[in-house]
Amino acid sequence: MPGASGKTYEMLWDCQFCGTAKLLGKTHRFCPNCGAPQNPAARYYPSDDEKVAVEDHIFVGADKTCGSCGQLNAGNAEFCQQCGAPLAGAAGAKVVAAQTRAEGEAFQAGAPRDVTREAFDAEMQRVGVQKKKNTGPNWTLYAALGVVALVVVGIIAALLWTRETTVFVSGHEWSREIRIEQYDNFTTQSWWDAPPMGDGVVRGLCTQRQRSTRQVPDGEECSTVRVDQGDGTYREERQCRTRYRDEPVYDDWCTFTGRRWDYERSVTTSGRSLRETPAWGVVTLNCASQARVGCEREAGREEIYTVIFTGDENRTYRCPFPQAQWQAAGIESVWSVNVRVVDAGAADCNSLKPKN
Numbered sequence: 001m002p003g004a005s006g007k008t009y010e011m012l013w014d015c016q017f018c019g020t021a022k023l024l025g026k027t028h029r030f031c032p033n034c035g036a037p038q039n040p041a042a043r044y045y046p047s048d049d050e051k052v053a054v055e056d057h058i059f060v061g062a063d064k065t066c067g068s069c070g071q072l073n074a075g076n077a078e079f080c081q082q083c084g085a086p087l088a089g090a091a092g093a094k095v096v097a098a099q100t101r102a103e104g105e106a107f108q109a110g111a112p113r114d115v116t117r118e119a120f121d122a123e124m125q126r127v128g129v130q131k132k133k134n135t136g137p138n139w140t141l142y143a144a145l146g147v148v149a150l151v152v153v154g155i156i157a158a159l160l161w162t163r164e165t166t167v168f169v170s171g172h173e174w175s176r177e178i179r180i181e182q183y184d185n186f187t188t189q190s191w192w193d194a195p196p197m198g199d200g201v202v203r204g205l206c207t208q209r210q211r212s213t214r215q216v217p218d219g220e221e222c223s224t225v226r227v228d229q230g231d232g233t234y235r236e237e238r239q240c241r242t243r244y245r246d247e248p249v250y251d252d253w254c255t256f257t258g259r260r261w262d263y264e265r266s267v268t269t270s271g272r273s274l275r276e277t278p279a280w281g282v283v284t285l286n287c288a289s290q291a292r293v294g295c296e297r298e299a300g301r302e303e304i305y306t307v308i309f310t311g312d313e314n315r316t317y318r319c320p321f322p323q324a325q326w327q328a329a330g331i332e333s334v335w336s337v338n339v340r341v342v343d344a345g346a347a348d349c350n351s352l353k354p355k356n
């Protein structure tokens with residue numbers, strides 16, 4: 001990240017030829033003991049005790065390895081300093097994954113790298129000798145998910161699958177309901193700013209109660225991150241973000257009293273054949289519709305007409321009808337209807353058609 005703040009330190013590397021350990025990634029481009037060139041793949045992070053700062057570091061990009069002679073070059077070099085080959089398109093040095101630690105903890109040293117071993121493992125993996133680690137797509141999981149999806153689709157399709165069948169009318173039912181409300185006193189509780197509907201509503205006692213939660217800033221959470229820059233150095237920086245905690249928000253929870261119309265009772269009538277003509281029940285209202293405590297009023301009527309059909313294997317199906325069509329659906333008359341194949345108990349009432 002160009003322009004990023006933080007301090008810069010040397011990565012470490014071990015010479016794989018003479019065994020000299022903890023060489024500096026930027027300072028020691030060659031092993032000071034045997035002269036072997038630094039292998040960028042062998043770099044690792046030092047522990048906090050071992051770290052060596054790089055002053056006035058100018059980051060010019062990750063090192064590039066010459067494709068012709070293998071020489072390690074600076075990130076901004078255009079030609080190999082060893083053999084002169086152009087470096088455009090040369091591979092950048094591989095970097096070690098960034099590390100993060102909480103504030104107050106120390107970084108451990110990265111494990112010294114056994115480059116030969118890593119190269120061997122990679123080659124074995126390439127030719128398929130070693131079992132691949134869990135990095136690629138998990139085909140077993142995908143296959144299992146695919147089977148589950150197929151089963152779900154299959155179940156839905158089976159439930160939607162219907163066939164036409166012949167049924168006959170075997171019964172009729174009707175019911176009528178008149179709902180009655182009563183004007184009465186009520187007591188209820190609510191937030192102070194949300195009073196209930198009604199007449200003469202009065203707010204009574206209120207108590208404090210938690211109504212919601214808000215997030216308030218509560219200090220900072222900081223961590224230190226070190227990032228391999230690929231040029232033999234790494235950058236270490238502090239990253240902080242605001243921490244939040246939940247704080248309850250209190251408000252007034254109040255008792256309200258007043259008067260209003262509330263559901264009280266129903267007058268219902270019902271029948272089980274065409275011979276009983278549907279009729280509304282007799283309603284007697286106490287001081288009808290006056291806004292006085294104890295008075296009653298009508299609050300709506302509902303009527304339901306059901307035709308009962310019988311089909312194969314004595315299965316019965318119930319469908320709602322408008323009153324006129326219910327009346328006209330004579331007993332024993334023959335109809336066709338779509339029923340579900342899997343769950344034969346369910347009929348699609350919209351598909352009903354009279355048969356001659």
Ligand SMILES: [Zn+2]
Pocket residue numbers: 015016017018019020031032033034035036
């Ligand atoms: Zn060496």
Ligand SMILES: [Zn+2]
Pocket residue numbers: 066067068069070071080081082083084085
């Ligand atoms: Zn070269």
